[in-house]
Amino acid sequence: MFRTILFDVDGVLLSEERYFDASALTVWEMLYSPKYVGIGGDTFEPAPQEETIRRVRAEVFADDNVLDFVKTRGINANWDMVYLAFSYQLVLLLTELHKTKPEEVRAILTSQIHREAIAKVKKLAQGVDFTVDYAAFVADFEKSTVEKQALLVYLNEIVREKTGIETDIFSRNSELWDLCQETFQEWYLGDRLVADSIGRPSYQEGKKGFLDDEIPIVEPAKMAEVLAELKNRGYDLGIGTGRPRIETIEPLKAMGLLQYFNPNRIVTASDVLDTEKRYPERAPLAKPQPYCYIKGMLGMDCHDDECFSLPLPIENGEEVLVVGDSVADYMAARSIGCKFAATLTGLTGQEARAKFEELQADYILDDMTYILTIL
Known part of the structure; x- marks a missing residue:
């Protein structure tokens, strides 16, 4: 047959456990590390102990409810999961910033988001009272019936609903997706091997990688x-x-x-x-x-x-x-x-x-x- x-x-x-751990740590780094958005509320470290990894995994994916949701909707790649989870929190932060800095936020949300744009977000967010809401992810995405990589594009609709800004920057073909993908590779492969994967050393050094913990x-x-x-x-x-x-x-x-x-x-x-x-x-x-x-x-x-x-x-x-x-x-x-x-x-x-x-x-x-x- x-x-x-x-x-x-x-x-x-x-x-898949270590892949999910690396995905959660990537979102955590991009939100809290001074090299990225650098918001307050948590202390980032590139070589966390297992206790911290378990806490971050539970928080970022809301006790795996986020993972279960995106996998049920047809998302399989960890790179896509990282992009969705981080981009959603970024949208929530920019929604808060839009209340007082609408033009600056509009400029960010209507152009490609790369390292320079992340640096602008970090500067705008200084002193702003913002609390990450990981659990809100499922509630917002459940409003739609979109599946597969259409979930990535649906971020544009969430931006429109929350800020009134029309944009099409969120998709698989975006500079932010590439940034999320490379940052994930840093976590999974560690400083020793990551250059073979992405063509450069770790942007945030000190990661040992998970390849030996399969x-x-x-x-x-x-x-x-x-x-x-x-x-x-x-x-x-x-x-x-x-x-x-x-x-x-x-x-x-x-x-x-x-x-x-x-x-x-x-x-x-x-x-x-x-x-x-x-x-x-x-x-x-x-x-x-x-x-x-x-x-x-x-x-x-x-x-x-x-x-x-x-x-x-x-x-x-x-x-x-x-x-x-x-x-x-x-x-x-x-x-x-x-x-x-x-x-x-x-x-x-x-x-x-x-x-x-x-x-x-x-x-x-x-x-x-x-x-x-x-x-």
Whole structure:
């Protein structure tokens, strides 16, 4: 039946926990560090203890309610999550500043927001009484029915509702998104490795990174046994992940899992980002868009034009299986017209079963090792 099996990584092979920690720390830094907005109310440090990390994670994502909401709406990439969470708090701050400095705020909200603009916001906010309201995120976004990367664009509507200012600066193709993405990479990779990812040293030095703290979903030896069996049975194994390449290759290699995947079918967020830069008119291409799975299905050596022109749904959908833990993975698989197996090892664990049953996922697995029971 199946010829090709494409795996997501986070929530399927590796735990998402450290990714969510890094996402929360990125938002925390950009709000409280003197190098960014630098508002009062918390003390920023680039090498927080585990106790501080746990507190920041709980606060920034409102005890994971924010994470659960955006993932249910189809957002899978941590870069998008950081952008949404930080930009929303920035909008709330600018809404407060708009009461007394309307023209300055209008200028900021109608131009690209980069480091210089952040510095202007910091200066305007000095002495202003503003309290971050992380929990308000879900309440404001629940007013809409938008999904996927349309959530990023919906920030423009929130600006209009709160300030009356018409703008279109919030989107996947924005300088602020790039800034959020690079700052996240600093946290996840740390000072030692980040330059290989973003082409520059850490803007805020002192971060040790989380790459060495990866947590496997299942004991690596057990996952290796399953992957080896799949490969022995003749299945072509690939990866479609929202992780950048270094964060995909290194931990899977260290755990002895990389060898089971066809290198020509390993597609990462780095590859997606490179394609978006070559074809900006095609962005966004990250999940829940199907690009990474289409590329994995056709192979890294196929031209992108072939990926873009492939008629969907595909004719041989029964030959391809996507294994993922999120609604974004499900949406991508449905766009392609292939089969989808949901693993209950993501953010909400077994609680996700009801959602995937409602979506009528083809298969629902307690974890990736149960894939052998459906073949």
